[in-house]
Amino acid sequence: MSAGAAGVDLAALKALHRRLDGCTACPKVVGPVVHGPALDTDVFVLGQAPGPREGAIGRPFAWTAGKTLFSWLEAHCGAGEARVRERLYFAAVARCFPGKAKGGGDRPPSKDEAARCRTWLEQEVELIRPALVIPIGALAIAQVLGGPRPLAEVVGTSHRVKWLGHRCDVVPLPHPSGASTWHRMEPGKTLLEKALALLAAHPAWKRSVVGDKRD
């Protein structure tokens, strides 16, 4: 086992990524599979699904929603995009771009697609054993906390839960998509600031993201 300071077996995680990269379980998604790199960290981001650009770039949150997300974290949590990408593990409810919806926006992953992709999440959580999980957007929040629940009920609060058999703290964020106005209007604006303050104050964030070393 090649575990680092956070205890993540990176060889096992890389082997999992190689299997995940070849996944073709969902016939209706556009793909390709997108995920962050294998990292020795205990802070775990759960997004919804890649958009149409992330597949070609090969990174989650690589387009406009990502710019907004990283600007929030830089302004409130003491870490810019490069640092965040080095220190946070990025997963998602679905790893493949689902395609466009009939109305023209991005299609959210279906229940079946989320259920299939959850089998990958279960394996990732088992290897990473996150202390802090950050679900982003209503679909990811529902995966971790159950629901759907109104964003105003869950954003701005820290939740201690057992997720996929593992006990962790959960600090949800709204989706930074340009199509969403929730985080730009009250009470969303204030609740987002509360959530970012909770992240910045969390011991795992301070130790793993801002600090230079783990204790």
Ligand code: SF4
């Ligand atoms: S969305 Fe997940 S389960 Fe479906 S094909 Fe992509 S990686 Fe596989």
